[in-house]
Amino acid sequence: MPQPKLVIAGGNGFLGQHLARYFEPLGFRVVVLARGAGAGPDYARWDGRTLGPWVAELEGAAALVNLAGRTVDCRYTAANKRAIIASRTESTRVLGAAVAACAVPPRVWLNSSTATIYADTPGELPANTEAAGIIGEGFSVEVARAWEEAFAACPAPATRKVALRTAIVLGRDGGAFPVMARLARWGLGSPQGNGRQWMSWLHITDFCRAVQFLLNEPTAAGAFNLCAPQPLPNRDFMALLRQELRPWLQLPQPEWLLEVGAFVLRTETELIFKSRKVYPQRMLESGFTFGFPTCEMAVRDLLRA
Template sequence: MERPKLILAGGSGFLGRHLARHFTQLGYAVVVLGRTARPGVVRWNGRTVGPWAAELEGAAVLINLAGKSVDCRYHAVNRYAIVRSRTDSTRILGEAVAACVTPPAVWLNASTATIYQDTREAQPANTETHGLLGRNFSETVAQRWEAEFNLAPVPATRRVALRAAIVLGTDGGALPVMAQLARFGLCTPQGSGQQCISWLHIADFCRAVEFLVARPDLEGAFNLCAPAPLSNHAFMALLDQHYRPRWHLPQPQWLLEIGAFLLGTETELILKSRKVIPDRLLSAGFRFRFSDCPTALADLLPRLT
């Protein structure tokens, strides 16, 4: 029997590698669309329709993760690239799907939990139904991204927007960097430490995507995060408990601003308060393996030591 095909656009990074492995183990034939052709990867530029579009014909699943990393300075050139890399790739995939005789049954497009406004501990958490959308750069990027996705003329294809929080894993994302810094005493609260962190174990990220693929009754935006956000202060305390460094270095906001400038990034990535709940996933019956952060870090941190 022929294996169902899954197309993974922009799938060469941390999340894409895990999804490719996960769905291959489930029996899918995974085809990655990437910038450089190699075995298992079909070349595309994310801007124009090309020979790669033939791969979508008859595919069971399309997942789009394409987009320039936000781990950079938000000057004009990078802002333009961040927006266009997301909207252009989504638009061109929509054109390619619309041209298919047998289009993919489901299209899952990356989005971000950063779409919601800065939400502090005392405020209600953001759900898909009652979340408050923000108006700053990162938040409007997410809204433009989802708008492009929703405008795609693909009536025969179910659409799901993945509003993913910070995904924790051992081979990519933020956790390896934070763990390395924690070993040297940078496991103190960042800034005030009162900002909320919404997070998700990489295993549950893959399982949630699998769950959404398998449920033809589910469409629209879904928050991909564990059901228990925590404060930055509490998260850093968990790192401190694990690594127990000999000294502790303070991380006031002014010092973080200097560090972000030297490293070519933005403090928003760690200082914005993201308080998000996966209300629709829970209502649909999804069950997390790692529903609280202490359990998730207990699984991941020993493999980073």
């Protein structure tokens, strides 16, 4: 029986590296498509826009996972906005063209999206599910909608397609969590702004397990919320960090100070202040079980010695 192949587009980052380490012991050959590809047979260079020799890697693949997209951790200038959207839509469209060119296309294509497609959900409003979620407004929603529309427009009749509406993924070696933990150690573990904004999240191990589950679930198609089943307010998340790290100093983080900090660091406070309250209804109904269903479990695991 031939070795199954998993192709990860944009796989040099935090999520892609974890997926590679997770799937290789399961017997997969993992091939990474990257602009700055490394040496060896398990890397293929692409530009995320045009077809090339890398297309051959998709032939007969068990699965394609697309994680490609320029970071949103920047100022939302007109040029950056264009680049953020283009990096997602262009890579998705060229992958669609590559899948269409395959004699034996990938059996399943999991394409990144984002849980920020939903509206800002403050207070006690119900969490957004795939069926009943309220699609929001603003630039982050524009990005998500353009991404999913590009994905939906790719004809792939022999390939099952899944859009991953992923929340903030927590890991000790990448993403936002190490930065937040370091700041909390330095005394910035207080609520950010009023602290009432909701935070949807997912442990990196459960992200990899969810990808495996969706890869193997033959009826899974369409959009899935990838987030733990228990979102929590920002103030509770920051309290968990303080509880585990026990910093000797606690400085306030009013909204005006965070706005100044975001300007200096060339980023946007929407990444902090938007209230993301999302529920993984389809994952749970499909039978997926979370290894880290509560944020307390996840934070303790990630901060352990």
